[in-house]
Amino acid sequence: xxxxxxxxxxxxxxxxxxxxxxxxxxxACRDDKGLGNGFxxxxxxxxxxxxxxxxxxxxxxxxxxxxxxxxxxxxxLFTDYAEKLRFVYLPEGxxxxxxxEATLEYPVGAMLFKNxxxxxxxxxxxLGRRILETRVLALHEDGWKAYSYLWNDAQTEATYRxxxxxxxxxxxxxxxxxxxxxxxxxxxxxxxxxxxxxDPLMPLGPKPRNLNRSYSYADGTVNQLxxxxxxxxxxxxxxxxxxxxxxxxxxxxxxxxRARAYLDVNCAHCHRPEGDADNSGLFLNVENASASALGICxxxxxxxxxxxxxxxxxxxxxxxxxxxxxxxxxxxxxxMMPEAGRTIIHQExxxxxxxxxxxxxxxxxx
Amino acid sequence: xxxRKRSKTHNPLSMNAANRVLPWMLALLPLWLLPSCxxxxxxxxxxxxxxxxxxxxxxxxxxxxxxxDYDTVHFRAGVFEFNTQLSVSNKTGIVIRGEGRxxxxxxxxxxxxxxxxxxxxxxxxxxxxxxxxxxxxxDGIKVKDSDGISFFRVGAVYTTPLTADNGAxxxxxxxxxxxxxxDCYVRGASDAGIYVGQSRQVHVRNCYVEECVAGIEVxxxxxxxxxxxTATKNTGGILVFDLPSLPVIKNxxxxxxxxxxxxxxxxxxxxxxxxxxxxxxxGTGIMILAYDRxxxxxxxxxxxxxxxxxxxxxxxxxxLDPGSSYDDPDYDPYVYNIHIHDNTFNRSPGYPFAxxxxxxxxxxxxxxxxxxxxxxxxxFNPAVPEADQKICVYDNGGAQVANVDAVNEFANVIPNxxxxxxxxxxxxxxxxxxxxxxx
Numbered sequence: 163x164x165x166x167x168x169x170x171x172x173x174x175x176x177x178x179x180x181x182x183x184x185x186x187x188x189x190a191c192r193d194d195k196g197l198g199n200g201f202x203x204x205x206x207x208x209x210x211x212x213x214x215x216x217x218x219x220x221x222x223x224x225x226x227x228x229x230x231x232x233x234x235x236x237x238x239l240f241t242d243y244a245e246k247l248r249f250v251y252l253p254e255g256x257x258x259x260x261x262x263e264a265t266l267e268y269p270v271g272a273m274l275f276k277n278x279x280x281x282x283x284x285x286x287x288x289l290g291r292r293i294l295e296t297r298v299l300a301l302h303e304d305g306w307k308a309y310s311y312l313w314n315d316a317q318t319e320a321t322y323r324x325x326x327x328x329x330x331x332x333x334x335x336x337x338x339x340x341x342x343x344x345x346x347x348x349x350x351x352x353x354x355x356x357x358x359x360x361d362p363l364m365p366l367g368p369k370p371r372n373l374n375r376s377y378s379y380a381d382g383t384v385n386q387l388x389x390x391x392x393x394x395x396x397x398x399x400x401x402x403x404x405x406x407x408x409x410x411x412x413x414x415x416x417x418x419x420r421a422r423a424y425l426d427v428n429c430a431h432c433h434r435p436e437g438d439a440d441n442s443g444l445f446l447n448v449e450n451a452s453a454s455a456l457g458i459c460x461x462x463x464x465x466x467x468x469x470x471x472x473x474x475x476x477x478x479x480x481x482x483x484x485x486x487x488x489x490x491x492x493x494x495x496x497x498m499m500p501e502a503g504r505t506i507i508h509q510e511x512x513x514x515x516x517x518x519x520x521x522x523x524x525x526x527x528x
Numbered sequence: 529x530x531x532r533k534r535s536k537t538h539n540p541l542s543m544n545a546a547n548r549v550l551p552w553m554l555a556l557l558p559l560w561l562l563p564s565c566x567x568x569x570x571x572x573x574x575x576x577x578x579x580x581x582x583x584x585x586x587x588x589x590x591x592x593x594x595x596x597d598y599d600t601v602h603f604r605a606g607v608f609e610f611n612t613q614l615s616v617s618n619k620t621g622i623v624i625r626g627e628g629r630x631x632x633x634x635x636x637x638x639x640x641x642x643x644x645x646x647x648x649x650x651x652x653x654x655x656x657x658x659x660x661x662x663x664x665x666x667d668g669i670k671v672k673d674s675d676g677i678s679f680f681r682v683g684a685v686y687t688t689p690l691t692a693d694n695g696a697x698x699x700x701x702x703x704x705x706x707x708x709x710x711d712c713y714v715r716g717a718s719d720a721g722i723y724v725g726q727s728r729q730v731h732v733r734n735c736y737v738e739e740c741v742a743g744i745e746v747x748x749x750x751x752x753x754x755x756x757x758t759a760t761k762n763t764g765g766i767l768v769f770d771l772p773s774l775p776v777i778k779n780x781x782x783x784x785x786x787x788x789x790x791x792x793x794x795x796x797x798x799x800x801x802x803x804x805x806x807x808x809x810x811g812t813g814i815m816i817l818a819y820d821r822x823x824x825x826x827x828x829x830x831x832x833x834x835x836x837x838x839x840x841x842x843x844x845x846x847x848l849d850p851g852s853s854y855d856d857p858d859y860d861p862y863v864y865n866i867h868i869h870d871n872t873f874n875r876s877p878g879y880p881f882a883x884x885x886x887x888x889x890x891x892x893x894x895x896x897x898x899x900x901x902x903x904x905x906x907x908f909n910p911a912v913p914e915a916d917q918k919i920c921v922y923d924n925g926g927a928q929v930a931n932v933d934a935v936n937e938f939a940n941v942i943p944n945x946x947x948x949x950x951x952x953x954x955x956x957x958x959x960x961x962x963x964x965x966x967x
Contacts, residue, residue, distance in 0.1 A: 325589040328611060328640055346641040350593045351615035355649060358617075435775070438649065438672065441702050441726055443775045454855040460773055461854060462802055466666065466696025466719050469802030473851025485802065495665030496695055501643040528853050 203271055206300050207309035211320035216251060216275070222293060222317040224277055229254070231393070232379070233386050235372045237409040237423045240508040241278065242343055243335065244294070249275040250368065252395055260398040263371040264449075274299040274365055283334040294329060295347045296320050299357070299365055306363040308353035324350040343505050352502055360436040370399075371406040372427070406448075410510060421518035422448050424511055428500060444475055457486050459527035467496045479525030481516040490515060573598040573621075580606035592616040592624075599623075603659055605631040613642020620652040623965070626659025629683045629713065637663035644670045644700075645684075651675075653963040656682045660713075663687055668698040668714070677701050678708040678962045686716030690739055692800040694718040698740070703776045705729055708962035713737070718798055719805050720745035720767065721759075724752065726776040729960040732757060741799040742767045742808065743790075748780040753958040758789040763797045764805070764812035765790035765832065770819050771804055772842065772854035772861070779860050781820040784955050785827065790814060792831040792876070797883055807849050809834045809886035818842040820864040823955045824871065829901070831876040834886045836900075836927070839866050839919055841907035844934040848885055862909040864917045867952040873901040873927045892932055896941045900930035904948065907935045920950040 201208060208214055211221065218225045226232055230249045238246065252258070256269035279293040296311040311320035312327055326349035332342045348356075357363040370387060377386045387403060390396035407415025409424040430447035432439035442463045445455040454460050457475030462468065462485055470488035477483045489499040490512050498504070576591035576599060578584050591601045592614060598621035605627045614634075616622060624646070626632025636645045643666035648654055653676035660683030661668045668684030671677050684698030698714035701707045702725040709732045714721030721740035724730050730752035737743035743759030745767040746752045752768075759765035766788060770780040790813040799806040808815065811834030816822050818841055829836045842861030845852040881890035893899060902921055909917055921929050931942040 324593040325586045326612065344640050346612065349589050349612070349615060351589075351617045351647075351649075352613075352642075354617050355615065355647070358650070361650075441672070441774065441776055443773045454773065459853065459855065461804075461851060463771070463774060464696065464702070464719075464723075464725065465800070465803060467692055467694075467800045469800045471801040473802050494693075495639060495641070495643050496667075496693070502641070505640070 203300065203302055206302075206307070207298070207322045209322050211296055211311045216249075221319060222313075224249075224293070230275070231389070231395070232377065233368060233373060234375065234377055235367050235427075236375050236406045236414070237372060237420075237427045238367065239427055239503060240511055241503050242345060242506050243284075243341070243508075244278040244280060244345070245291070247277040247279070248367070249277075250395075251275065257394065258390065258396045260370060260396060260400065260403075263404045264369045266365075266368065266370060266396075268301050268365075270301055270303055272301045274368065276367075280331055280333040284336040285334065285338065292331070292333075293317060293320070294331070294345060295327075297353065299363070306357065306365065308350060308357055308363060310347065310350060310353060312347060323347075326350075326352065341506075346502075346505055348502055355438055356431045356502065358438070359431070359434070366431050367427070369406075371404045374403050374405040375408075409514060417514075417518055417521055421514055424514055428511065432500070457484075458522070467494070468499070470497070474527050476519055476522070477527050478522035479520060481519040484519050487512065487515055487519060575600045575602050577602050577604060578608070579604040580608060584608050585610060585612075589614055595619060595622055597621050600625060603627070603632045603634065607633045607635055609635045609638060610645075611636075611638045611640050613639070613644050613647055615642070615647040615649075616654075617649040617651065619654075621963070622651065622653075623655045623657065624659075625655070625657040625965075628658050629660050629681045632659040633662055634659060635662045636665065639665045643667065646670070647672075648677075649673055651677070654678075655680065655963050655965055657965055659683070660685055664695050666695045667700045668695060668717075670697070670700040670702065671704055672702050674701070674704045676706045676961060676963050677704055678964065679710065679712050680965060681711045683713045684717070684721070685714070686718075688716065690716060690718075690795065690798045692718050692798055694798075696720070696803075697723040698737075699723070700725075701730075702726055706960045706962045707731070708733075708960060710734055714743075715739050717741065718800060719803055721762070723747065724749055726774055727752075728777075729958060731755075731958060731960055731962070736760075737762065739795060741795070741797055741805050743793065745769060745805070746780070746783055747771060748774050748777045749783065750777060750781055751958045752783040754783070754785045755787045758791065759793060760789070760791040761795050762793045763795045763799075763810045764808040764815055764835075765793040765829075766814045767805070767808070767817070768815070768819050768822055769804065769817040770842075770860075771817075772856040772859035778856075778858045779820065780818075782955060782958075783819065783822050784958065785814060785822070785824045788814075788827045790827060790829045790832055794831065802851060804845075804852075807845060807852075807885060809881070809883045809889065811835065811881065811886060813837055815840065816863065816866055817845070818861050818863060819866070820860070821955060822866045823952075824866070824868045827871045828874075829871060830874040833875050833899075834881055834889055835903050836873050836875075837868055837871065837902045838905075839863055839868075839903070840905045841935065843907050844905040847935060847937065848888070860909075862907055862912070862917065863905075863919065864909075864912070865952060866919045867954075868902055868919075868921045869923045869951075871924045871927065873925070875899065875901070888938075889932070892938045892941060896930075896943065898930050898941070898943050899928060900932075900943070901927040902929045904929070904931045904945065905934035906931040906940075906942070918950050918952060919948055920952050921948040922951060 251273040253271035259267040276297045282289045293313045298309040312323040313320040327347040331345040407420045425446040426448040433446040492498040600623040603626040645661040645664040646669045648671045651674040655678045657680040686694040696719035698717045698721045704727040707730045711734045717740040720742040721737035722744045725747045732754045734756045741763045743762040747769045813829040813832035813836045815838040931945040933940045
C-alpha cells in the first residue's frame with residue numbers, strides 16, 4: 163500500500179486522506195522552491211486560501227501583503243456582473259520580462275489571484291459584499307497550473323475545490339434592479355479549457371496591452387506597468403506599449419477598436435487558432451486580420467441551435483441577422499456564447515457589438 | 529501537425545496487446561479491483577467507483593480531475609442527475625464506463641452549465657463504455673484534440689420531441705485521430721447523431737441511430753470506414769461531407785461506407801436553419817458532398833426515395849442555398865473518385881417528397897419521368913482531367929442512376945449517364961489504433 167501512494171500521490175480517496183496529508187508534509191520538507199511564505203511551490207495547491215499568508219488582516223478584506231500587487235484590466239472578461247479584485251504575486255527578487263504587447267514572461271513561482279464577488283447593493287458598496295471564489299494561477303517549473311478556492315458563507319476562509327459549484331446569488335444592480343442567478347464556479351478542467359492556449363496553460367487577462375492603464379494604489383495613482391518597473395518586478399518594458407481600449411469608454415478607442423477588444427477578451431481564449439474552438443474557423447482575437455475568419459459573411463460550423471436560423475456569423479450592417487450577436491443574447495446552454503463564464507446576458511456588451519455590426523459596411527452578404 | 533498530440537509511448541490498451549492478453553485478463557478479473565502501480569501492466573491503475581447513493585455530482589467530477597493516467601472512472605448502475613457538464617482533459621489511458629447502456633444513465637435534463645454532457649479534451653487513449661448520456665442541453669459527449677478514442681456500447685439520447693432545440697451532436701469527436709465508435713445508440717440529435725469532424729483514422733461501426741437529422745456524419749475527415757450501422761427514421765442516414773472554412777482539415781478524403789442498413793430515413797428535417805444539414809432533404813439514404821475518394825458498397829437502402837445515394841458538389845449547395853457562400857481559397861468544392869457498387873435499393877411507393885430540395889427533386893424526377901436511386905449533380909471541375917474525377921456506379925442490381933445537372937438548375941438531366949459506367953480500384957481498409965477495453 164505504501165508503495166502505491168508514493169508512486170500515485172494524487173489519488174486521494176477520502177479513506178486514504180491521512181496518507182495524502184502525510185505526503186503533502188513530506189513534499190513540504192523537501193522544499194526546493196520556497197516562495198518566501200513558509201511553503202513551497204511543490205506543496206500547491208494549499209488547502210486553504212489563508213495558508214498562502216499573502217493577505218493581511220481579515221482574509222475577507224483581501225488586503226495585499228508585501229508580495230502582492232493589485233491590478234486591473236482595460237477590458238475584462240464578463241462573468242455575470244461579478245466584481246473582481248486581482249493580484250499578482252512574485253517571489254522575492256524574481257522579475258517578469260516584457261516580450262510583446264500580448265506576452266509577459268513570468269518567473270517560476272509567480273501567482274495570479276483573481277477574487278470574484280458581488281456587492282449586496284452595487285449602488286452602495288458600504289453595504290457589504292459576498293466573495294464567492296478565488297481563482298489562482300501558479301507558475302510551476304513545468305508550466306502554469308490552475309486552482310480554485312470556494313469561499314464559505316461566513317467569509318472567513320476559502321477552500322480548495324476541484325469540482326466547481328453552482329451557487330444561488332442575489333444582489334442589486336447599479337440601476338437598482340434586483341438580480342438573482344445561479345452563479346457557476348467552473349471545475350478545474352473548465353479552467354484548463356479556457357487557459358490552455360496550444361499546449362500550455364497561460365494567463366489570459368494580464369497582457370501588457372490590457373495592463374497598460376493607471377491604478378490607484380495606496381501610495382498614489384500611477385500606470386500599472388510603470389509601477390511594476392518601479393518595484394523592479396518588470397524588465398524590458400519598451401518606451402511605448404500599445405493600449406487595449408476600455409470597451410465601454412469611447413474616449414479610449416473608436417467603436418471598432420473597442421468591439422475588437424471586447425471580442426478578444428471575451429471570446430478569443432477559445433476562438434483563436436490555438437484555442438479550443440479552432441475547429442470552427444472563427445477567430446476573434448485582435449490579431450486576426452481575415453474578415454472571413456472574423457465571422458463576416460462566414461457560415462457557421464457545428465453551431466446547432468446556435469445558428470438561430472441565420473446563415474452567417476456576422477452580416478455587416480445587420481446585427482439582427484448575425485449569429486454572433488444572437489448567441490451573445492441567449493442564455494440557452496446550447497446557444498449562448500461564451501459557453502462558460504456567464505449565465506446571464508451582458509446587456510452593455512451586447513449593445514457594443516450590436517452597434518459595431520450595425521456600423522460595418524457594405525451592408526449584407528453576397 | 530494538425531492536432532496537438534502528446535507522446536504515445538506507453539499504450540497498454542492498444543488493440544493487439546489487448547487481444548493477446550484478453551484470456552488472462554478475464555481469468556484475473558478480481559485482481560483488477562486492487563490498485564496497482566506496475567508501469568506496463570494492462571490492468572487499470574486504479575478504479576474510481578461512482579454510485580447513486582453518494583454525492584456523485586461532486587465525486588464524479590472529482591474523479592475526472594484527480595484520476596491518474598490509466599485510471600478508470602466507473603459509474604455503477606442507476607440514474608445520475610447532473611446539473612453541470614462533466615469534463616476531463618490532458619490525461620492518458622482513462623476509461624469512463626458504466627455497467628450497461630440501459631442501466632447506467634447520466635441524465636442532464638436539469639443542466640445549468642456547460643454546453644455538453646461530457647467534454648474530453650487533449651486526451652491520449654480514452655474509452656467511453658456501457659453508459660448512456662441523456663437529455664443534454666447541447667451535445668452529448670464531445671472529444672476534442674485527442675488521439676485514440678473509443679466508444680463501446682454508449683448511448684446518447686434526447687428523449688424530447690424532435691425539435692431544433694435538441695442538442696446538435698450525440699457522439700462528437702472532433703480534430704482527433706484514431707477514433708472507434710462501436711455498437712452505440714443515438715436518438716434525437718438536431719444535427720448528426722454520430723458526428724466525426726476534422727479527424728483522421730476513423731471507424732464507425734455497428735451503431736444504431738434513429739430520429740436524428742443526420743444519422744451518422746463524417747465531415748472533413750481523412751481515412752474513415754463507416755460499416756455495419758443501421759440508420760433509420762432520420763432525415764438522412766449517412767452523410768460524408770466536406771465543408772469550406774474549416775481550419776484543421778481543409779479537404780476530406782478517403783472514406784468507405786459499406787454494409788450499412790439505411791431504412792426509412794424520412795424524418796422531416798428539424799435542424800436549425802443555417803447549419804449545413806438543414807439542406808438535407810428527407811428521404812436521403814447516403815449523401816456524399818464535395819469529397820475525394822469515397823467507396824459506397826454493399827449497403828441496403830430501403831424507403832429513402834428522394835436521394836437513395838446522392839453525390840453532390842458544394843456548387844449545388846450554393847445554387848440551392850444562398851447562405852452557403854464561402855470565402856476559402858484552399859477549399860475544393862468538387863467531388864472526385866467516387867465508386868458506388870453492390871448496393872441494394874427498395875423504394876416505398878407513394879413516398880411524399882418534402883422540403884425545398886425534396887420538392888425540387890420531385891419536380892425534376894417527374895418532368896424527366898425518372899425515379900433514380902443514385903443521383904449525381906453533374907458537376908465537373910474543368911481544371912482536372914476527367915480520369916481523376918470519375919464517379920463510377922456499377923452492380924447495384926436494377927438501381928436507376930441519373931445525372932440531374934443540379935449546378936445548371938436541372939437544365940439537362942441525363943438518365944443512366946455513360947460517364948458513370950466505369951470502375952475504380954477498391955479503397956484500402958482504414959487502419960486505426962484505438963484503445964480497447966481492459967475489462
